[in-house]
Amino acid sequence: MSQVGCLIDTLKRQLRAQGKTYADVAQWLGLSEASVKRLFAEKHFTLARLECICDQLNIEFAELVQAMQAEELRPQQLTQAQEQSIVDDRELFLVAVCVVNGYSFDEIHHQYQLSETECTRQLLKLERLKLIELLPGNRIRRRVAANFRWRSGGPIQQFFQTYIANEFFRSRFDGESEQLLVLNGLLSRAGNDEWQQIMQRLAKEFHALCERESSFPLHKRFGTTSVLAVRQWKYALFQDYTRQLDHS
Template identity: 45%
Template sequence: MAQVDALVETLKSALKSHNLKYRDVAQAMELSEASIKRLFSSRTFSLQQIQQVCLMMGMEISDLVQLMVERQARLQELSEEQEEEIVRDPGFLIITVCVLNRWTLEDMLRHYTFTEHECVQKLARLDRLKIIELLPKNRIKLLVAPNFSWRKNGPIQRFFLSTIEKELFQAQFDKPDHRLVVLNGMLSPQSNGELQKKIERLAREFDQLNNADAGLALPERQGYTLVLALRNWQYEQLFKYRRM
């Protein structure tokens, strides 16, 4: 399934690079635009349909597979030591997060108090970590894979978890673009597994939307944090009333 996801994501990226939209694919395949969107979201393309879309771009399926392999060869995760290096320096962490969100050097200088020299020094460190390629005139080429993520229970994830606990939930979640849902129930192992798959799909959709919006100018985007958690937990005070 992971390979199917990667192939469809590569197909979407190729369409974007050819300035083709869902409606163009719909016209070529004589389907509705809604049907094309469903094919992409459900990953239910037939081999013949993938070939049709490739032909629109003057590509063979083998070319698409090669593109997928090249995308997967990019950096997907840092080592424990590299994450430690980033998290030890708050300024370096800020620059790293900005870069992963496709900020330019000018964006960083406008929003933070770093000098240009400080920014470039930190960008050079990211270049050495192979997260970016620092190009002439301090332009930034992101080298990480589309599915790049922090290490599970690694230094940066632990840092963000401690920050989330202290800061994120100190809010009323009463703004139009905020949402907080807390649910409690009893599930079978099978239902738990099904819910975990849905969480994984939602996480992928968040990444896809983030990547799709990456080409927009910074004023058109805002930073959001989405937290998805599932565990067998009961409020501690309940244990005082349970029969042991």
Template identity: 35%
Template sequence: MSTQTLIEIIKAELKSRGLSYADVARELALSESAVKRMFAPGGEMPLSRVDELCRVLQTDFAALTQRLGERRQLRRELTLAQERAVLADPKLLLTAICCLSHWSFEQIVAGYRISEAEATRYLAELDRLGIIELKPLNRYKLQVAKTFRWRPQGPVMNFFRESVMGDFFAGGFDGEGEVLSLVHGQLSHAMARELAERLERVAEDFARQHVLDQKLPDAEKRRYTMVVGMRSWLFEAFRHLQRSDLTRTASSRS
């Protein structure tokens, strides 16, 4: 286990238990800034400090190692057959999306025209497909990683392209907390990869904040959808205006 992986696991454990850096600083008799440096990328985490953090978390190093194993087993994407099965029933797809958004059984039934019997059946099907682990009283645990995504060219993403994207982009993007930006330019391969990684982290931040805000009253929340994308591409409407020598140059670089 790398030091950075260990740090990430401990950070996740702290967050799941509702412990802030200030709480850790108080328990370890350190300044909050020192704790932040310790958890920052490239920060130092000696074994003695790990032992102290385990005490704060009321766990041990073996349990942290087990968490790592659980992380590695989580699915990052489904098989084509699994995606087709999810897409075959619109209500099953909706239930899957709700589960990926951490909705409770009660929220699904209250928010959509899905009966309790249907919701129970759909949760059982998602358990069979390996997306969730169904627990008593229709509680569940996600079996997919935080970095989970639908297959880029798979059935679900094709469905969203054909049936959902137009509806999404038809909006004005002028409401509170809404934004739509279109930026075009030329970048090195290295910078393009770096920016793509940054965008993935923004998407992860969005998902993480969604989980944290689940604790807020419904009146203080509003539904948002974030679409993140970047690709090497030229507008179809302008493609016939591109000089052939530039086309060859661009092809040789890719």
């Protein structure tokens, strides 16, 4: 991503942190909300508009740049060894997933059968793994990037595929908060690449939505898992009937 794109993403996080919306920005800039959404989508701001927004947020433009640079230094993934150490300790795994999803110390302690001492012990392990920083008063500060994700094919993703996937799909997906879409079609390699880019944008939208709602009390939020997957694949049931075509 370009530095301009990173700067705009940092600006969006500053807006969310202060509870501001596109409607607020539209009022500050004297534009329609649709125009502001387009500016953010296209990441196309004049310096004057950026300075205006910073003034309204009571931050210096230089502070915005510093926040962007600090975010760029945060790791987007853990190492293979770090993930393995988390998977090997079930309680540590539970606490790690909680902090990645923005849980506070009290929320972890009250929602799960972990004593305050055990909670603290696991959080200190995560601090040694550089996933978080444990601050006075048991406040948790994540030390990873906003777009943090588990390693592709890494220990945690493998754990999910082995132990959780079957349970996840053991549902009719007809509940109020459930939906399952299975899409099948024919795409070229270029079309497949474009669809994967769309999936990446959806993933960013999901994380942005989680961040926007992070100020809601825990009892108004619930665990939500969305699986986005794509692969060149044919049903094994029909494999014996498939002709082997020459694609050279």
